[in-house]
Amino acid sequence: MTQHHRVAERIGWTAGRNVEQDAVRAALRIAAIAGSYGISLSFFPAARSFLSEFYGLDHQPMEPGREVASIGFTIDPEKARFQLVRLNRLSAGLRIALFPVGVTENDSVLAVGEEGQLLSFGLGGSWHVGDSALEGIENLICGLAPRRLRESEHAWHLKSTAAGSPVVGAVQAALTAVYVLHHHGVYSARSVCLTVTSLRGIGAVIAQRSIGIPHGPLGEALSPIVRDVEEVLAANADGAGCEVKLAVEVPGVHAETAAGLVGFSARFGHVAMQADDLEVSLRVGAGAQTGGIHVRVVDALRGLQQMS
Structure with missing residues (x-):
């Protein structure tokens, strides 16, 4: 098993982890909340895959990050319910579909893009955290610097x-x-x-x-x-x-x-x-x-x- 996998195991992840039933229920609830704002959230395959694997996990930093501070987070789309309007605007600005999957300890929203990449946005701006679900989770835990999303x-x-x-x-x-x-x-x-x-x-x-x-x-x-x-x-x-x-x-x-x-x-x-x-x-x-x-x-x- 590689170090990449061991890092994610610190928060309870294991290879093959599948909590799809609970994840889908949470996704449907946040989609319903979005609908009440007039926002249509598409639960595309990459979002379903991410939540099926990581839903319910959270991270509390115990050590400094390698490049930036390690960030605490919770993987639960309903935690992002107060940022849905902003998420919708960001999606339109980036011209890619996004689905909320959780929040960080500094109130930034975590979202998955159609290609499976993990993004975050908050008062500090919008960021590309990782090219894939597992890479993004590892980068947050280890404190690897994200890439800023700006023209x-x-x-x-x-x-x-x-x-x-x-x-x-x-x-x-x-x-x-x-x-x-x-x-x-x-x-x-x-x-x-x-x-x-x-x-x-x-x-x-x-x-x-x-x-x-x-x-x-x-x-x-x-x-x-x-x-x-x-x-x-x-x-x-x-x-x-x-x-x-x-x-x-x-x-x-x-x-x-x-x-x-x-x-x-x-x-x-x-x-x-x-x-x-x-x-x-x-x-x-x-x-x-x-x-x-x-x-x-x-x-x-x-x-x-x-x-x-």
Whole structure:
């Protein structure tokens, strides 16, 4: 038996533990309470599996944690009944289904996601505790640091001289992102969104256009997209005094990533003294910091950063 299993045994867990009957009753009661608030709780398989294995267990810390303080907790979904509205808002914000499974000693709610990951949320924010039920329980007991769930943006600069012109560089970067994001299963895109924003005054958007990516090899799409971008800029003083941004934000059917959860963009013109300076960025929503999408986004980001 591994140390991973022995840690969970400290709170009464054993391999094969099954209290499904009691767990289901508790889940149905909390679902009924949620219904009284107008909230529909889906008791999906991962939540049923978690509660069947861990329902009724609790932990009282007896020693310091390895990385952060060991946290006491109780696995009982009804303990989270006063946080159901907040849980519902978090689920909508992360764009993943959640089911409450318990609370911690500092009044944070423990919830399971559809992929079986264990999350927590409270006054200290929202956190990914573990990729699986057993891993999450162990991390809480041992005091291993969770991963914070919050939007992040990774930005870096490309040398415009390598591309010849900022327009060509931006389109090349966007098409590279289309390939990388598709390759890593984050999402497929068949269009890019061009936005031209004035740098004067309140920064009004003076032009916005969706440009389709022609079917066929991505390399052959470069010239027609560059031509479309240049036509828009020519109609708006060649983009002088403006920020020009190409965004790849249109998920397709290749992956199940929610629209807007992850987005790539390339922009130039935003730096007055270096108008041709090309900046690219990958925005990662809080919901992409957990589950299988997190691993795919990390791999995609590594591939994208090779452009610099």
